[in-house]
Amino acid sequence: MVKEIERAGIPVVHVCTVVPISLTVGANRIVPAVAIPHPLGNPALSAEEEKDIRRKMLSKALEALSTEVTDQTVFDWVTV
DSSP states (O other), X not given: OHHHHHHTTXXXXXXXXXXXXXXXXXXXXXXXXXXXXXXXXXXXXXXXXXXXXXXXXXXXXXXXXXXXXXXOEEOOSTTX
């Protein structure tokens, strides 16, 4: 699905828990998620820490959307 949307000229960010699968399916902009059972957070963290994780991930995804790519690119939000 990601490749077809990109082919139509709409940039897509694939937020995923298993980056090698995204690379295999051909996603161009990949943002790693936290973990398979909780891709967008960690229930063991405080609400404020979860909010921070989600903010960093969303910020990196928006950066990825506005970045022109020619090859598959993984945008790591952990280093933000």
